[in-house]
Amino acid sequence: MDDRWIDAYCLSKKGVERDYKEEWEATRYMIRGKIFAMVGGDKNGRPIITVKLAPETGAQLRDEYADIIPGYHMNKVHWNSLYLEGDVPESVLKGMLDQAHSIVLNAMSRKVQKEIMGAED
Template sequence: MNYSWIDEYLLKKPGVEKDYKPEWEATRYMIRGKMFGMQGGDKYGTAIFTMKLAPMDGQLLRDTYKDIVPGYYMNKEHWNSLYLEGDVPDDVVRDMLDQSYEVLLNSLSKKVQQEIREPR
């Protein structure tokens, strides 16, 4: 896997929770129980990381990189899958992960956002 740093990177973000869903054979990354990323495989068992992005950002990335495709088994407008054996630059992947985290965090109530961003 080219992006073995993803797990550590995401778990350093405030409020991120991780679990494994056996029936999906996937590791999920969530904030307060709402998923923004998932590592699993496609129907051939090829390792992918699926994340939620703003539709226009996701489309631009899919148009730019062959290893970013519409979200596998997800809403194709909002979710995008990255092939983990691909060659998307690390800085682009980090930006995608940051965007996915922010998309979900910004969808939560202002109170919850503040609790996560400014823990006591």
């Protein structure tokens, strides 16, 4: 998979900020400091993206794709890692990123959600 689009895709979502966590050697995508996706490498240096998903969605995707595994160095129930050199279609990863962003955004207060989404009272 050509993964050059991931950065722009994540940053195009409402309220997203990015940083680089040097000790993890990973780029993190967050909403108000809450991570929804992280791009880095596994212990062998293979590029991965780790994404927050609903447990049932993550389990289904892991069953369907060998290149999606329980979250690397993360909670194995809510986080899933995808090997970027694998055979998972770009459209599947986009869906994962969409869900991850929604999960984190929806966990925030309605006030914060409105601020982020630009809704007016």
